[in-house]
Amino acid sequence: MxxxxxxxxxxxxxxxxxxxxxxxxxxxxxxxxxxxxxxxADPVQAAQPAAGQLPAGHSVSAGVAPTPSPAPAISYPATGGNRWSLAAADTTPGRGSGGRLLRYRVAEERDIRGLPVAEVAEMISATLDDPRGWTAGGAWRLRRVGADSPADFTIYLATPGTRDKLCQDRPDGYTSCRNGNRVVVNVARWVKGVPGYGASLDAYRQYMINHEVGHRLGFGHERCPAPGRPAPTMQQQTLGLHGCTANAWPYPNGIRYAGPVGEYHDRLPPREGARPAH
Structure with missing residues (x-):
């Protein structure tokens, strides 16, 4: 070839x-x-499971962020059993270096669910220790004590029906009150606030605390000084703002803020029943 x-x-x-x-x-x-x-084979592609399957050695939750636990449901009956859980003493130093020392306890009715008494007491103490609060005037020092110490007054978080028993005034089941050394906070208002308040629920709770403790300190009701102005702490803001804006603090700028002495006699909403769990 x-x-x-x-x-x-x-x-x-x-x-x-x-x-x-x-x-x-x-x-x-x-x-x-x-x-x-x-x-x-491509190692990334090889690691991908077939549809409906998981890679070997993996559980169902692999690569998935854990779901946070839901907040506990808040519930309470229309009237509780008038039995109480007391918060421990507050060991942090309170505000104020002079003036009369008043000791208070925080009690929560045991029928209330989803609101630990320690958390309620913490907010109450933070409100009363705030530099805009009642201690700013220098006349008082406020300290939270426990069950084993004498107290000048007790702040109760109560169901609407028990509120009526403790207050011994008109049985409206809606508002909070002060009766002698009892400062009674209605849990219905603590949980739901009031319609049209124009501020956060925390701000309304601060107002409730300062208003009712203000009564214990000897202050009466005040009225809105002028439309558009902040409402005085001792105004009955639960019943309406009457042209003022929401305000929780008796010393908002380090100076006592007040309005004309007097009350409003607004019509209360219909009586509320038990708060359902949510």
Whole structure:
């Protein structure tokens, strides 16, 4: 066979090999390199499970952030059993360096669910220790004590019906009150506030605390001084703002803020029943 024929045969064989490789999907080795085996699988793709399956060694929650526990439901009956849980003493130093020291307890009716007495007491103490609160005038120091210490007054978080028993005034089941050394906070207002207050629920709670403790300190009711002005703390803001804006603090700027002496006699909403769990 001639040299030209041999070269033509080799060229034809190379073309046939290339065609076969293209048709079968097999790769050809690069010049001077050995033929390679099957390409390794992509490790990222190989880790992906088939639809409806999980990778080996993984649980259902793998890679999923834990779901936070829901807040405990708040519930209370229309009238509780008049049994109480007392908060521990507040060991942090209170505000005020002079004036008369008044000790108070915080009690929560045991039928109330979802409002730990320690948390309620913490907010009450934070409100009474605030620099905008009653201690700013220098006449009082306020300190929370526990069950084993004498107290000058007790702040009760009570169900609406028990509120009526403790207050011994008109049995409205709606407002809070002060009766002697009892400062009674209605849990219905603590949980729901009042319509149209124009401030946060925390701000309304601060108002309730300061208003009723203000009565214990000897202050009576006041009225809105002028439309658009902040409401005095001793205004009956639960019954309406009467043109004023919501305000929880007796010393909002370090100076006693007050309005004209007097009361509002607004009509109360219908009596409320028990608060359902939510």
């Amino acid at each position: 001639s040299t030209k024929a041999i070269r033509r045969g080799r060229a034809t064989s190379a073309v046939l090999l290339l065609v076969v490789a293209l048709l079968t999907g097999c790769g050809l080795p690069a010049a001077g390199q050995p033929a390679a085996g099957p390409a390794p």
